[in-house]
Amino acid sequence: MSDAPAILHADLDAFYASVEQLLSPALRGRPIAVGGGVVLAASYEAKAFGVRGGMPGRLARELCPQLQFVPGHYQEYQALGDQVIDIVRDFTPLIERISIDEAFADVAGSIHLFGPPGEIAAKIRSRTRNEVGLPVSVGVARTKHLAKIASQVAKPDGMIVVDPATELEFLHPLPVDLIWGVGPVTMKRLHGMGITTIGELAATPGRSLEHLLGRAIGSKLEALAWNRDLRAVEVTHRAGSVSAQSAIGRQDATEALIATTLRHLADRVATRLRAKNRAGRTVTARVRFADLRSVTRSVTLPASVSATSVLAGIAADLVHSALADHPSERQISLLAIAVSHLQDEPALQLELPFELGDDDRRPGTESGAARWTLDRSVDQVRARFGRNAVAYASVALAGNPAVPDDFRELAQKD
DNA sequence: TCTGGGGTCCTAGGACCC
DNA sequence: TCTGGGGTCCTAGGACCC
Numbered sequence: 443m444s445d446a447p448a449i450l451h452a453d454l455d456a457f458y459a460s461v462e463q464l465l466s467p468a469l470r471g472r473p474i475a476v477g478g479g480v481v482l483a484a485s486y487e488a489k490a491f492g493v494r495g496g497m498p499g500r501l502a503r504e505l506c507p508q509l510q511f512v513p514g515h516y517q518e519y520q521a522l523g524d525q526v527i528d529i530v531r532d533f534t535p536l537i538e539r540i541s542i543d544e545a546f547a548d549v550a551g552s553i554h555l556f557g558p559p560g561e562i563a564a565k566i567r568s569r570t571r572n573e574v575g576l577p578v579s580v581g582v583a584r585t586k587h588l589a590k591i592a593s594q595v596a597k598p599d600g601m602i603v604v605d606p607a608t609e610l611e612f613l614h615p616l617p618v619d620l621i622w623g624v625g626p627v628t629m630k631r632l633h634g635m636g637i638t639t640i641g642e643l644a645a646t647p648g649r650s651l652e653h654l655l656g657r658a659i660g661s662k663l664e665a666l667a668w669n670r671d672l673r674a675v676e677v678t679h680r681a682g683s684v685s686a687q688s689a690i691g692r693q694d695a696t697e698a699l700i701a702t703t704l705r706h707l708a709d710r711v712a713t714r715l716r717a718k719n720r721a722g723r724t725v726t727a728r729v730r731f732a733d734l735r736s737v738t739r740s741v742t743l744p745a746s747v748s749a750t751s752v753l754a755g756i757a758a759d760l761v762h763s764a765l766a767d768h769p770s771e772r773q774i775s776l777l778a779i780a781v782s783h784l785q786d787e788p789a790l791q792l793e794l795p796f797e798l799g800d801d802d803r804r805p806g807t808e809s810g811a812a813r814w815t816l817d818r819s820v821d822q823v824r825a826r827f828g829r830n831a832v833a834y835a836s837v838a839l840a841g842n843p844a845v846p847d848d849f850r851e852l853a854q855k856d
Numbered sequence: 857t858c859t860g861g862g863g864t865c866c867t868a869g870g871a872c873c874c
Numbered sequence: 875t876c877t878g879g880g881g882t883c884c885t886a887g888g889a890c891c892c
Binding site for chain 1: 857858859860861862863864865866867
């Protein structure tokens with residue numbers, strides 16, 4: 443037997459802020475923001491004043507003088523997000539987690555056990571409210587894209603089930619920027635063509651969309667506007683790249699600043715690669731100048747890298763190359779390192795962390811294998827005693843980053 | 857609104873090969 | 875010496891997502 447397609451999209455409302463209000467009843471019903479220098483998340487009460495995630499704290503305070511900033515409880519976010527996913531998992535194993543607070547679930551095969559999709563969605567919502575204490579919005583539809591749009595329309599704390607017989611009646615009156623993949627630039631272009639609703643988008647010939655927006659985006663938007671995108675829920679997902687970046691205000695591009703920052707970034711990226719038993723062949727460095735324009739330089743190597751010092755050295759070469767191409771830029775505001783073209787790299791030497799190779803004892807030489815082994819031993823010490831148990835000397839002195847490391851961890855997609 | 861951090865996908869030109 | 879066409883990889887930039 444084959445059940446009719448039924449995709450569910452669950453999306454926790456103002457997630458970080460809702461967790462803070464859950465943990466501290468005094469914050470409930472009040473405009474709050476997680477973060478300080480920058481707003482990481484805003485409660486609905488704060489959003490009513492125009493406060494948004496990513497907004498500078500100073501601006502948020504201007505918009506909402508009574509806004510209360512709270513420090514984040516990052517471990518709680520991860521644990522509570524996982525709890526909600528586990529509730530969804532009670533209804534189906536076919537789950538695609540998009541981020542810490544959002545997931546698709548294919549519930550077509552669950553209907554004979556748990557009832558129609560609308561009932562499943564209602565149960566997920568009530569259990570999340572009762573067992574976890576958080577509001578979650580849910581959309582249900584025949585396709586992923588429509589389910590996601592439905593959950594956005596249902597927010598806050600609501601649910602929408604889109605009947606397959608009337609899905610275009612639901613979809614077409616909605617604004618185009620609700621479509622996944624339509625951001626500020628594309629929306630402006632569409633508005634320039636007189637297209638403001640998804641229905642108007644659907645009525646536009648695919649040829650003209652492809653002409654204006656490019657082949658891929660044009661044909662994708664046409665498919666989405668007619669709800670013809672039938673991609674399945676993808677349960678397993680492997681990252682294609684690992685990256686880290688650091689905004690540093692506006693500073694002179696000194697050798698010391700570059701070396702220290704890249705060391706820190708390479709340490710973050712390489713540690714995560716090794717933790718996944720992965721390594722990558724392509725290294726990309728990004729430099730953002732004082733005026734926020736940025737350039738990238740990349741190199742694809744014959745062999746993959748996951749050793750911290752090797753990565754830091756390659757990134758330094760790339761950054762210097764980028765700076766050499768822009769000699770008039772004296773100041774930089776951000777550095778980033780990314781590693782892509784990832785391959786599996788089994789941790790063969792994991793059990794022998796302190797048996798460094800002979801070449802390590804010879805003065806002046808440090809082989810890639812020896813560096814890798816050294817990195818692995820640092821990883822192990824950190825696993826037992828915490829991240830800060832081992833730090834590179836120059837990095838340890840670098841001072842407090844604008845964004846807590848715990849928050850960075852959450853931004854990763856694993 | 858002058859802007860944090862980790863990702864994905866697409867485009868376009870050039871090098872190189874058959 | 876001049877020339878067609880297709881495929882793949884690499885690099886740089888940009889839009890977008892959470």
